[in-house]
Amino acid sequence: MIYEVLRAGNPVLKQVSEPVEKIDRRIRRLLDDMHATMLLYNGIGLAAPQIGKNIRAIVIELDEKRYDLINPKILKREGKSVDTEGCLSVPDLFGEVERSEKVEVEFLDRYGKKKKIWTEGLLARCVQHEIDHLDGQLFIDIAQSVHRGEEK
Numbered sequence: 001m002i003y004e005v006l007r008a009g010n011p012v013l014k015q016v017s018e019p020v021e022k023i024d025r026r027i028r029r030l031l032d033d034m035h036a037t038m039l040l041y042n043g044i045g046l047a048a049p050q051i052g053k054n055i056r057a058i059v060i061e062l063d064e065k066r067y068d069l070i071n072p073k074i075l076k077r078e079g080k081s082v083d084t085e086g087c088l089s090v091p092d093l094f095g096e097v098e099r100s101e102k103v104e105v106e107f108l109d110r111y112g113k114k115k116k117i118w119t120e121g122l123l124a125r126c127v128q129h130e131i132d133h134l135d136g137q138l139f140i141d142i143a144q145s146v147h148r149g150e151e152k
């Protein structure tokens with residue numbers, strides 16, 4: 001099923017989401033629906049609050065690799081970088097956002113197995129952007145500057 005993506009201004013996007021307690025077929029179906037929704041709207045990441053569910057679940061797809069992150073937590077950070085971001089919940093706006101260049105993230109996969117990965121570059125940026133959604137924060141809340149229109 002394809003969900004409607006909530007837009008900035010919706011109070012659901014400002015809430016701190018709850019950890020996923022039980023990893024079962026229901027959550028796997030939700031992740032699959034989030035993934036389908038994300039691809040339909042040409043996103044590279046989507047967090048559950050963006051489809052109206054305040055739970056700590058994220059999907060990302062980059063370089064044809066899919067990541068399902070449940071209850072993700074950043075353990076370590078290295079370096080800084082500033083780059084342009086956009087968001088399916090903030091259509092037509094882009095902003096320059098400072099993020100950590102590399103992050104180590106711990107999470108549960110779609111079967112509840114605990115994993116730990118180092119990410120860098122765009123994947124690290126995406127992980128941080130999506131985890132911010134779980135904490136009720138949008139990139140426009142922390143961007144150094146915001147502009148309309150095409151990504152530059």
Ligand SMILES: [Zn+2]
Pocket residue numbers: 086087088089129130133
């Ligand atoms: Zn976003």
